[in-house]
Amino acid sequence: MLFGKTILITGVASGIGARTAELAGQMGADVIGVDVRVPSQGQASFIRGDISTSAGVTEIVRQLPRHIDALANVAGLSGNTGLAATLAVNFYGLRALSEALAPRLREGGAIVNVASIAGYGWRANIERAKTLTAIEGFPDVASLAAKHGLKNEEGYPLSKELLLLWTMRAAHQPLFKDRGIRVNAVSPGPVETPILKQFRAVLGDERVDSDITRVGRAGTSADIAPAILFLCSDGARWVNGANLATDGGLEASINAEVLGF
Numbered sequence: 001m002l003f004g005k006t007i008l009i010t011g012v013a014s015g016i017g018a019r020t021a022e023l024a025g026q027m028g029a030d031v032i033g034v035d036v037r038v039p040s041q042g043q044a045s046f047i048r049g050d051i052s053t054s055a056g057v058t059e060i061v062r063q064l065p066r067h068i069d070a071l072a073n074v075a076g077l078s079g080n081t082g083l084a085a086t087l088a089v090n091f092y093g094l095r096a097l098s099e100a101l102a103p104r105l106r107e108g109g110a111i112v113n114v115a116s117i118a119g120y121g122w123r124a125n126i127e128r129a130k131t132l133t134a135i136e137g138f139p140d141v142a143s144l145a146a147k148h149g150l151k152n153e154e155g156y157p158l159s160k161e162l163l164l165l166w167t168m169r170a171a172h173q174p175l176f177k178d179r180g181i182r183v184n185a186v187s188p189g190p191v192e193t194p195i196l197k198q199f200r201a202v203l204g205d206e207r208v209d210s211d212i213t214r215v216g217r218a219g220t221s222a223d224i225a226p227a228i229l230f231l232c233s234d235g236a237r238w239v240n241g242a243n244l245a246t247d248g249g250l251e252a253s254i255n256a257e258v259l260g261f
């Protein structure tokens, strides 16, 4: 399903992005990797780039080929470097890259956003998510945080709430929709990657251990990569604006508790 397709994957130097790039290559795709860090294992095609600023995104796009079939937005921060950096990478930078890339994505192409179970609260915080996703372009995130009274510890869940809401909006945004570009999300629960240690520091051991206990184990990058690549492929041609929980059943378990069934 991916043979001969060109897929741009961010966050390829580690964890989920690295495994997604490896699997896409094994499936016959031409992978272009992007990361702020250079991967330890050589990538056939790699752009060192930083999506945390508007200039960084522009510089990445400048180096890309004219035709790309799919974009997998995997790069992310845990929140341990503060709210402004986290919102800039996990949401505003990701969105800026997706919008800048839209003209190069082929008709019927795909964007897949790696969100998280941590964004589960988007419905409860809908007004905040509507306001913050309605801001166009790449805002100065530090002043935006001050203006809206956003707290540092909210950075990670907030970034994923915005990403989940925007995924649905983008599926109907003319920039993507008019050319049949599908926009979907994958939401993992805890996954054994370097970021998980940081989540333990940011969210607390209790929260992470409770999530793991609900489903028996933490996920692995190899559990998440096939879901990302399915949504990148034409096999998902009628899936749009969706969030695929890729968490061993964690979201189902939380839904049962929250909704009381």
Ligand SMILES: NC(=O)c1ccc[n+]([C@@H]2O[C@H](COP(=O)([O-])OP(=O)(O)OC[C@H]3O[C@@H](n4cnc5c(N)ncnc54)[C@H](O)[C@@H]3O)[C@@H](O)[C@H]2O)c1
Binding pocket: 010, 011, 012, 013, 014, 015, 016, 017, 034, 035, 036, 037, 049, 050, 051, 052, 074, 075, 076, 077, 089, 114, 115, 116, 117, 187, 188, 189, 190, 191, 192, 193, 194, 195, 196, 199
């Ligand atoms: N591991 C988990 O438990 C878990 C759970 C849910 C969601 N996620 C999400 O999965 C995605 C991948 O996380 P992971 O677990 O592979 O973590 P990771 O830390 O192993 O990988 C993240 C990658 O993103 C890159 N990156 C960070 N800032 C960047 C920037 N400004 N520009 C370009 N690249 C940048 C890092 O260098 C790193 O290689 C993230 O979006 C994360 O929020 C992870």
